[in-house]
Amino acid sequence: MxxxxxxxxxxxxxxxxxxxxxxxxFMHKGTVADLARDLRKELRSVRFEKTAETLGELSFFSFFKNYPQCYEVLGGMVKLRCKNACRDGGGNPNCxxxxxxxxxxxxxxxxxxxxxxxxxxxxxxxxxxxxxxxxxxxxxxxxxxxxxxxxxxxxxx
Ligand code: SF4
Ligand code: SF4
Structure with missing residues (x-):
């Protein structure tokens, strides 16, 4: 059966x-955390902060001035993991x-x-x-x- x-x-x-x-x-699956970790790694490897700095000077790409915040937010996402299910000790311990x-x-x-x-x-x-x-x-x-x-x-x- x-x-x-x-x-x-x-x-x-x-x-x-x-x-x-x-x-x-997504915290239990770790999808967002994994993608954010990998993207940060790639961004570091190509020194994207330099690209963002340069592009940010152009009015068309001025939003790249926010790159430091973007990188920081990705860092926050890396922490969004919850290994155990709620019934197994995961989630907010004080729920x-x-x-x-x-x-x-x-x-x-x-x-x-x-x-x-x-x-x-x-x-x-x-x-x-x-x-x-x-x-x-x-x-x-x-x-x-x-x-x-x-x-x-x-x-x-
Ligand atoms: S019961 Fe509380 S800790 Fe468990 S999933 Fe719901 S909100 Fe999260
Ligand atoms: S009082 Fe609220 S939190 Fe408590 S068991 Fe009922 S619905 Fe759930």
Whole structure:
């Protein structure tokens, strides 16, 4: 018999308390951090700061004057890594959402009657819009296995 995603314990572990799916997270995947690291390395190897300085003098390319900030931002992105999934010790160690679920002995916010109005979840609005709420509704209605096999939202306006 073929094993579906939902029967895979590793994938089940990827469902965070808040309804986000850790395997979709760029910090967990390390994609942004890897690309930023490699781009910085390439920029250093071609001494791009010199190119940016020269080009920045031309009105058409004046935005290259911001190159130092750009390089600094890329440096910040290199740090955006989260090796473990939320249930495995990853994410914010002081996350109020996880703490609340553990205190209430819930598998996740989808088991809580308050999730549609809970202010603790507001912290996710900036990065995720209402994606986590949509995921929580889906898990509550269809169960965790269907969620794993189906569409998982990361950002929804
Ligand atoms: S640390 Fe909190 S916000 Fe982050 S994935 Fe886990 S439950 Fe969600
Ligand atoms: S009150 Fe409910 S919805 Fe809010 S964080 Fe706690 S378990 Fe999640």
């Amino acid at each position: 073929v094993e579906t995603d939902s029967q895979n314990p590793e994938k089940q572990k990827m469902v965070a308390y808040c309804g986000l799916y850790c395997a979709d997270c 109020k959402i996880r703490r609340c679920c553990l205190k209430k002995e819930l598998e996740g916010c989808w088991e809580c009657d308050e999730f549609e109005t809970c202010s603790k979840l507001d912290i996710l609005k900036g990065n995720h819009g209402i994606a986590h709420i949509k995921n929580l509704k889906n898990i509550r209605k269809n169960g965790i296995n269907e969620f794993i096999d189906g569409k998982k939202h990361w950002y929804v306006k």
